[in-house]
Amino acid sequence: MKRVYFDHAATTPTDPVIAKTVFGYMTEVFGNPGSVHSFGRQARQAVDVAREQVAQLINAQTVEIFFTSGGTEADNIALKGVAYANRNRGNHIITSAVEHHAVLEPCEQLKKEGFDVTVLPVDEYGRVSVETVKNAIKPETILISIMFANNEVGTIQPIAEIGALARERKIYFHTDAVQAVGNWPIDVKEMNIDLLTMSGHKFNAPKGIGALYVRKGVRLRSVQQGGGQERHLRPGTENVPGIVGLGMAAEKARLGMAEKVRYTTRLRDRLLSGILATVPEIKVNGHPTERLPGNVNVSVIYVEGESLLLNLDMKGIAASSGSACTSGSLDPSHVLLAMGLDHATAHGSLRLTLGDDNTEEDVDYFLAEFPAIVDRLRRMSPLYATRGTAVQRCDSASCKESECEIRGS
Numbered sequence: 371m372k373r374v375y376f377d378h379a380a381t382t383p384t385d386p387v388i389a390k391t392v393f394g395y396m397t398e399v400f401g402n403p404g405s406v407h408s409f410g411r412q413a414r415q416a417v418d419v420a421r422e423q424v425a426q427l428i429n430a431q432t433v434e435i436f437f438t439s440g441g442t443e444a445d446n447i448a449l450k451g452v453a454y455a456n457r458n459r460g461n462h463i464i465t466s467a468v469e470h471h472a473v474l475e476p477c478e479q480l481k482k483e484g485f486d487v488t489v490l491p492v493d494e495y496g497r498v499s500v501e502t503v504k505n506a507i508k509p510e511t512i513l514i515s516i517m518f519a520n521n522e523v524g525t526i527q528p529i530a531e532i533g534a535l536a537r538e539r540k541i542y543f544h545t546d547a548v549q550a551v552g553n554w555p556i557d558v559k560e561m562n563i564d565l566l567t568m569s570g571h572k573f574n575a576p577k578g579i580g581a582l583y584v585r586k587g588v589r590l591r592s593v594q595q596g597g598g599q600e601r602h603l604r605p606g607t608e609n610v611p612g613i614v615g616l617g618m619a620a621e622k623a624r625l626g627m628a629e630k631v632r633y634t635t636r637l638r639d640r641l642l643s644g645i646l647a648t649v650p651e652i653k654v655n656g657h658p659t660e661r662l663p664g665n666v667n668v669s670v671i672y673v674e675g676e677s678l679l680l681n682l683d684m685k686g687i688a689a690s691s692g693s694a695c696t697s698g699s700l701d702p703s704h705v706l707l708a709m710g711l712d713h714a715t716a717h718g719s720l721r722l723t724l725g726d727d728n729t730e731e732d733v734d735y736f737l738a739e740f741p742a743i744v745d746r747l748r749r750m751s752p753l754y755a756t757r758g759t760a761v762q763r764c765d766s767a768s769c770k771e772s773e774c775e776i777r778g779s
């Protein structure tokens with residue numbers, strides 16, 4: 371059976387050339403970069419090259435790049451690091467309702483520790499307005515953390531505008547750019563970004579490696595102790611193979627950016643227009659134009675996301691959903707709810723995220739299978755049978771699976 375991977379926002383395959391090189395940094399160049407001997411020096415040199423490659427991708431300086439174990443750790447270091455180091459200046463942090471949990475949960479923790487956190491709303495497309503950010507600023511504001519692009523709906527935030535505002539008010543600006551790095555051009559200087567999070571496995575490097583960009587001069591306290599690596603900000607022996615992989619992925623992304631954007635945009639447009647042409651009653655989620663090239667997010671009305679995923683999987687197609695049932699929590703995606711979707715529509719969401727390893731054939735295979743799957747699921751749906759006669763919606767605040775009407779028969 372054909373297998374199609376449309377879940378690149380969850381993770382990407384490691385580039386085979388990168389994987390091969392990474393292997394060599396486990397078996398051949400395996401030294402500890404902290405060692406003085408030639409084995410160590412060779413590893414140190416590889417880390418230095420990678421730091422330069424990562425810096426170049428976002429127009430940073432090499433001293434501004436700190437390697438971490440991934441996006442989650444980089445977000446934690448950014449938020450807590452800035453909060454703890456700048457408490458004497460103020461205790462107010464601004465973020466948004468559509469952030470990844472790697473930002474929202476550290477913010478929750480900081481709140482418990484006495485910080486004042488404002489979580490900004492978004493519009494129907496998942497976008498934060500610069501005006502809302504401006505209005506939320508207080509004399510005590512020390513940090514604004516707004517993601518570059520959303521992992522569920524692909525909406526790109528007005529990062530340069532928020533950056534300019536933050537710089538003018540002398541407030542640090544962090545952006546979780548995990549979904550954007552490698553998929554969208556980023557210039558931290560031009561966009562006035564003070565801290566930026568990236569993760570290797572979202573752009574064809576291995577899992578378990580990421581980086582935090584920290585502009586020179588930003589006051590940050592380390593949240594973990596135990597060694598001098600990464601200038602005490604992220605102690606622990608460097609993940610040399612991962613770092614080499616991240617560097618290579620960064621270089622490849624920088625050189626191939628324009629082509630990748632063009633290619634994935636074309637596939638994305640073919641996929642979305644194909645869906646809209648063949649399946650009725652589809653709601654497109656996310657911003658119509660300000661969105662990541664590879665992201666399609668739609669709600670298939672009267673159908674539950676989980677059933678869609680299972681049926682697509684039976685055809686070899688990997689996708690994702692903001693449905694509650696797939697995430698294991700009671701409520702559907704906080705992102706879709708923040709955008710104003712009702713529970714039923716959020717439950718019916720389907721996320722298809724494309725990479726440059728996808729082909730037109732992949733898209734056409736999906737389009738050949740999808741309408742029949744939706745048709746079958748809709749015919750089984752009690753909501754579909756009674757459509758137009760009664761409004762039967764799952765919008766209870768605590769959407770428990772057993773009570774969830776749209777789970778159907």
Ligand SMILES: *Cc1c(COP(=O)(O)O)cnc(C)c1O
Binds near residue numbers: 443470520572579
């Ligand atoms: C995947 C992701 C993360 C987490 O990155 P890991 O490297 O998996 O820890 C953080 N933020 C966003 C927006 C993501 O998509």
